[in-house]
Amino acid sequence: MITVLLFAHLQxxxxxxxxxxxxxxxTVQELKEKLQNDYPSSxxxxxxxxxxxxxxxxxxxxxxxxxxxxxxxxxxx
Amino acid sequence: MITVLLFAHLQxxxxxxxxxxxxxxxTVQELKEKLQNDYPSSxxxxxxxxxxxxxxxxxxxxxxxxxxxxxxxxxxx
Amino acid sequence: MTDRYSRQExxxxxxxxxxxxxxxxxxxxxxxxxxxxxxxxxxARAGIRKLTIxxxxxxxxxxxQRQQLFTEQDWLEQIPKAVAAxxxxxxxxxxxxxxxxxxxxxxxxxEPLLKDVDLVIDATDNFDTRLMMNDLMQKLEKPWIFGSCxxxxxxxxxxxPNVTPCLQCILDATPISGATCDSVGIIYPTVQMVVAHQxxxxxxxxxxxxxxxxxxxxxxxxxxxxxxxxNMERAKKNECPSCGENPTYxxxxxxxxxxxxxxxxxxxxxxxxxxxxxxxELAKRxxxxxxxxxxxxxxxxxxxxxxxxxxxxxxxxIHGTNSIDAAKKIYYQLTG
Amino acid sequence: MTDRYSRQExxxxxxxxxxxxxxxxxxxxxxxxxxxxxxxxxxARAGIRKLTIxxxxxxxxxxxQRQQLFTEQDWLEQIPKAVAAxxxxxxxxxxxxxxxxxxxxxxxxxEPLLKDVDLVIDATDNFDTRLMMNDLMQKLEKPWIFGSCxxxxxxxxxxxPNVTPCLQCILDATPISGATCDSVGIIYPTVQMVVAHQxxxxxxxxxxxxxxxxxxxxxxxxxxxxxxxxNMERAKKNECPSCGENPTYxxxxxxxxxxxxxxxxxxxxxxxxxxxxxxxELAKRxxxxxxxxxxxxxxxxxxxxxxxxxxxxxxxxIHGTNSIDAAKKIYYQLTG
Numbered sequence: 001m002i003t004v005l006l007f008a009h010l011q012x013x014x015x016x017x018x019x020x021x022x023x024x025x026x027t028v029q030e031l032k033e034k035l036q037n038d039y040p041s042s043x044x045x046x047x048x049x050x051x052x053x054x055x056x057x058x059x060x061x062x063x064x065x066x067x068x069x070x071x072x073x074x075x076x077x
Numbered sequence: 078m079i080t081v082l083l084f085a086h087l088q089x090x091x092x093x094x095x096x097x098x099x100x101x102x103x104t105v106q107e108l109k110e111k112l113q114n115d116y117p118s119s120x121x122x123x124x125x126x127x128x129x130x131x132x133x134x135x136x137x138x139x140x141x142x143x144x145x146x147x148x149x150x151x152x153x154x
Numbered sequence: 155m156t157d158r159y160s161r162q163e164x165x166x167x168x169x170x171x172x173x174x175x176x177x178x179x180x181x182x183x184x185x186x187x188x189x190x191x192x193x194x195x196x197x198a199r200a201g202i203r204k205l206t207i208x209x210x211x212x213x214x215x216x217x218x219q220r221q222q223l224f225t226e227q228d229w230l231e232q233i234p235k236a237v238a239a240x241x242x243x244x245x246x247x248x249x250x251x252x253x254x255x256x257x258x259x260x261x262x263x264x265e266p267l268l269k270d271v272d273l274v275i276d277a278t279d280n281f282d283t284r285l286m287m288n289d290l291m292q293k294l295e296k297p298w299i300f301g302s303c304x305x306x307x308x309x310x311x312x313x314x315p316n317v318t319p320c321l322q323c324i325l326d327a328t329p330i331s332g333a334t335c336d337s338v339g340i341i342y343p344t345v346q347m348v349v350a351h352q353x354x355x356x357x358x359x360x361x362x363x364x365x366x367x368x369x370x371x372x373x374x375x376x377x378x379x380x381x382x383x384x385n386m387e388r389a390k391k392n393e394c395p396s397c398g399e400n401p402t403y404x405x406x407x408x409x410x411x412x413x414x415x416x417x418x419x420x421x422x423x424x425x426x427x428x429x430x431x432x433x434x435e436l437a438k439r440x441x442x443x444x445x446x447x448x449x450x451x452x453x454x455x456x457x458x459x460x461x462x463x464x465x466x467x468x469x470x471x472i473h474g475t476n477s478i479d480a481a482k483k484i485y486y487q488l489t490g
Numbered sequence: 491m492t493d494r495y496s497r498q499e500x501x502x503x504x505x506x507x508x509x510x511x512x513x514x515x516x517x518x519x520x521x522x523x524x525x526x527x528x529x530x531x532x533x534a535r536a537g538i539r540k541l542t543i544x545x546x547x548x549x550x551x552x553x554x555q556r557q558q559l560f561t562e563q564d565w566l567e568q569i570p571k572a573v574a575a576x577x578x579x580x581x582x583x584x585x586x587x588x589x590x591x592x593x594x595x596x597x598x599x600x601e602p603l604l605k606d607v608d609l610v611i612d613a614t615d616n617f618d619t620r621l622m623m624n625d626l627m628q629k630l631e632k633p634w635i636f637g638s639c640x641x642x643x644x645x646x647x648x649x650x651p652n653v654t655p656c657l658q659c660i661l662d663a664t665p666i667s668g669a670t671c672d673s674v675g676i677i678y679p680t681v682q683m684v685v686a687h688q689x690x691x692x693x694x695x696x697x698x699x700x701x702x703x704x705x706x707x708x709x710x711x712x713x714x715x716x717x718x719x720x721n722m723e724r725a726k727k728n729e730c731p732s733c734g735e736n737p738t739y740x741x742x743x744x745x746x747x748x749x750x751x752x753x754x755x756x757x758x759x760x761x762x763x764x765x766x767x768x769x770x771e772l773a774k775r776x777x778x779x780x781x782x783x784x785x786x787x788x789x790x791x792x793x794x795x796x797x798x799x800x801x802x803x804x805x806x807x808i809h810g811t812n813s814i815d816a817a818k819k820i821y822y823q824l825t826g
Contacts, residue, residue: 157551158552161552161676165675215493216497222558226584248562339496340500341504341690343686344686346532347682347687349682351712
């Protein structure tokens with residue numbers, strides 16, 4: 001199981017602040033594509049991704065047991 | 078190994094903000110006693126203890142792999 | 155609706171509905187030092203109906219480094235903190251009602267002020283007052299938000315009668331000796347961090363979004379980059395004298411209240427406190443404050459122009475003043 | 491030494507030595523909205539040598555809910571934020587030097603002001619300005635502290651040239667479209683929480699306690715009780731155009747700067763921006779703000795009394811104003 005933490009606008013677009021996914025091993029890019037597919041209104045293009053509290057690249061893999069945070073940069077000040 | 082996080086005055090009294098201890102299984106009370114013994118100037122009497130982010134009682138056990146936070150209540154405002 | 159609260163109403167969990175709820179609420183802030191002034195500013199800007207501020211102290215120069223509502227002029231004129239705060243807050247928001255009381259919080263002085271209060275925010279600087287407040291809030295069944303800070307460490311916890319453990323549950327069996335800002339210092343961001351947590355919880359309570367409450371105790375250290383949350387469920391005690399099955403509210407009993415008396419002609423005030431203080435621990439701690447002497451019966455410390463002597467039975471003598479207010483202040487600066 | 495900073499000097503990691511260092515430092519705060527005003531107050535109270543504040547805006551009623559230095563009077567008189575801030579800050583601390591500039595931050599306007607600046611605190615409301623600042627700080631090899639917030643979510647990260655990844659590394663390859671306070675709202679505790687992190691990092695840098703720096707990016711959500719830190723080491727890119735081996739500082743190039751022009755007689759301002767914006771994403775987002783129309787070439791939205799049209803080549807037309815300042819403000823309220 002992969003735990004996904006959602007921040008900022010993703011919470012509203014996906015309708016939750018956390019997901020538990022039963023995906024097998026996949027890359028960060030693939031995870032984003034699957035989510036985009038399952039939640040068409042979510043804006044995942046500019047999202048930063050952390051896997052287990054470490055900045056992750058699109059090509060990094062995500063395994064069962066990992067915690068993935070999807071962090072859209074917010075710009076207000 | 079037991080990881081101990083230290084807050085407030087304990088950092089100065091123990092000279093670190095974190096300890097990695099090779100103790101075997103023991104109770105919270107025993108852990109406090111051992112620390113008091115190893116660091117005589119530390120004030121552990123009124124310290125709150127969390128084991129793995131859960132409020133712990135003196136009689137609770139601590140195992141290898143656990144993270145113990147020692148939190149002296151601070152009173153300033 | 156005016157534009158004033160539009161950014162708050164745009165925030166979905168509040169909305170116009172939440173803003174309306176907020177504008178009907180009355181919050182009491184106990185203490186108007188660092189935590190109190192910043193909490194008061196937040197609630198005044200958020201637009202609650204009524205704010206009650208209680209503080210016994212006046213503005214001093216060393217407050218200016220972290221106490222958000224005060225200016226140099228307030229210090230030069232020695233304005234009481236509650237009064238200075240009210241003046242500034244009404245300039246920020248003239249549409250809310252603010253009551254400022256310059257008084258020492260006790261059971262007798264507080265209870266009448268709590269009648270239509272929806273929430274209390276803890277911004278006091280000592281555990282005597284917090285434990286009295288804890289009993290009072292359990293008795294009146296009203297929520298309050300504990301907060302405290304020193305150095306770069308702070309903590310916050312939301313206490314709901316009949317739902318969460320209370321402060322007495324958490325501190326039970328442990329003699330309290332919190333470090334104070336006057337012994338180990340404090341930086342302003344520590345204050346802001348505690349207040350951010352207290353304010354977020356306050357907004358949730360005021361707009362009645364109980365699901366969103368934190369439920370955990372937060373402790374952080376901004377200099378060492380720690381952020382720790384603690385699940386408190388196991389702290390709840392059925393036999394707790396404050397929130398248990400047979401509450402006695404012992405800090406509301408006359409004999410357990412902190413008492414002060416001026417010792418005539420001695421330039422000394424005596425404070426009597428039922429709280430158990432470990433002499434060994436106290437002596438260790440006071441060494442950072444001033445010159446400490448200790449024997450089997452007492453601990454004494456030189457602090458500024460005062461000499462303070464602590465006895466094992468809970469009494470303390472503050473030599474060098476005839477003022478009860480000054481004596482209490484020093485006492486809590488040293489014991490927390 | 492006066493008593494003024496005594497509580498800060500008592501804090502061991504600062505001490506008298508750190509306070510002396512602090513009193514020699516010059517900090518520039520870019521933007522004086524919510525983050526800027528609270529950061530400015532913190533540094534003024536902490537007693538740095540000199541503070542430079544830059545902001546293009548004036549105080550509006552909807553600012554009062556979260557922007558710490560401003561009063562109703564500032565709003566009624568439409569005082570520029572930098573000026574209102576300076577007045578209040580000098581009443582708080584008359585011993586520090588404060589320079590206030592009412593201007594739109596650009597490479598040309600900023601570089602001369604950065605000469606003897608030790609640290610920049612980010613308090614701007616858009617990523618165009620942040621990416622320009624990022625290039626400039628890499629070029630000048632000075633540290634800056636990123637901060638941003640919206641709703642109950644905020645983030646902060648300390649950027650040290652030659653040490654940490656830069657903002658460009660982190661955001662590279664991603665078209666930026668940050669949510670803004672004008673579309674989804676904001677609560678005051680979110681501001682305080684970001685500022686607490688920025689201020690703690692600022693103090694560490696000013697007293698030169700580099701060991702204590704956070705090194706991680708913090709993201710939190712106060713309403714949902716999240717606190718997340720992210721190790722950023724892997725974000726560093728050798729080919730980064732800002733901090734890589736062959737930096738080009740592209741946001742400092744004239745052709746990459748945001749340009750504005752008034753379209754004569756049309757009550758319209760055109761903004762040209764090289765930043766890629768996804769039309770699909772933009773349209774999705776703007777639906778929360780006003781009525782959106784969309785075709786293959788453009789997205790248009792009705793916002794207050796304005797109509798704003800975004801083209802795929804990065805241009806935008808703001809219909810309903812002849813003021814460049816007003817147009818830019820609306821543009822960044824919508825795009826972030």
